[in-house]
Amino acid sequence: MCGRPAGAHDHPAGPPGRPAGLRERKKRRTRDALLHTALDLFTTQGYEETTVDEIVDAVEVSQRTFFRYFAGKEAAALAIQEIVESHFLLELRRRPAAETPFEALRGAVFCTWNSISEAIEAAVPVELHLRTYRMIESTPSLLAAHLRRSAELENQVALLIAEREGLDMETDPRPRVAVAAFSGVIRVTEKLWARGQDSSMDSLRAMTEAHLDQLGPALAGNWRAGVDTEQG
Structure with a gap:
């Protein structure tokens, strides 16, 4: 017995099964882009060597946007x-x-x-x-x-x-x-x-x-x- 699988309209960090509206989907895409970029940079050039500035520059968002989704680099990692x-x-x-x-x-x-x-x-x-x-x-x-x-x-x-x-x-x-x-x-x-x-x-x-x-x-x-x- 399992809960309903999370689908394309669910945020992986949120409750399974709750559909996302347009705004939520845009927020999810931004968070996913930040997460993907952060992990890619961490694993290619080193966690300590990577800065938040490098992550946000690669995604073309502000530091404020990054900290809206993650408390810091550790939270992203x-x-x-x-x-x-x-x-x-x-x-x-x-x-x-x-x-x-x-x-x-x-x-x-x-x-x-x-x-x-x-x-x-x-x-x-x-x-x-x-x-x-x-x-x-x-x-x-x-x-x-x-x-x-x-x-x-x-x-x-x-x-x-x-x-x-x-x-x-x-x-x-x-x-x-x-x-x-x-x-x-x-x-x-x-x-x-x-x-x-x-x-x-x-x-x-x-x-x-x-x-x-x-x-x-x-x-x-x-x-x-x-x-x-x-x-x-």
């Missing part, structure tokens, strides 16, 4: 992360109450990709998204901001899981443990995807599914059972 996070939280809140925590988390991840991948790719091609991920990982200030945001997201998700299950997160560690394990898998697959040859979203999805399938066995299984049987 992490804009895709922000979009994904907000939609993931929305999808997690929509998951059926009967699902287990891991089922809800897994379903929310894939529904998020289904609902926003097309809208994001319209503004930022997958190849540029991949370059941006690598740039964030190799830029200390951005990596620190990325990890800080990820930790904040984990806390929000754990609170949602605790609420779903009727638990007090201060006395029951399971929501935090479950989210930490799930988030670890997501981060591992993102890193593998960024290093791989296939940069498609289908590749990321398949890799994520394969690793999530191994989460239960990796945590609960006896890894040496098969080895001991063969040796015996």
Whole structure:
């Protein structure tokens, strides 16, 4: 069960399913142009070396216009992360109450990709998204901001899981443990995807599914059972 996919008339950073008028479409095009240009400059000449002036000059808008959409360079560099996070939280809140925590988390991840991948790719091609991920990982200030945001997201998700299950997160560690394990898998697959040859979203999805399938066995299984049987 997923929310309605975001289409050509939806802003990727806004609520899915809300049609945009002419003014909103113009604003979206300006924001997309600024985002695309900023990420392209960041990944080609360096984040620290790129100025806001260079970004706005390339798009032919004012600095005031840039700051209308982004608080600064860091906000532009992490804009895709922000979009994904907000939609993931929305999808997690929509998951059926009967699902287990891991089922809800897994379903929310894939529904998020289904609902926003097309809208994001319209503004930022997958190849540029991949370059941006690598740039964030190799830029200390951005990596620190990325990890800080990820930790904040984990806390929000754990609170949602605790609420779903009727638990007090201060006395029951399971929501935090479950989210930490799930988030670890997501981060591992993102890193593998960024290093791989296939940069498609289908590749990321398949890799994520394969690793999530191994989460239960990796945590609960006896890894040496098969080895001991063969040796015996």
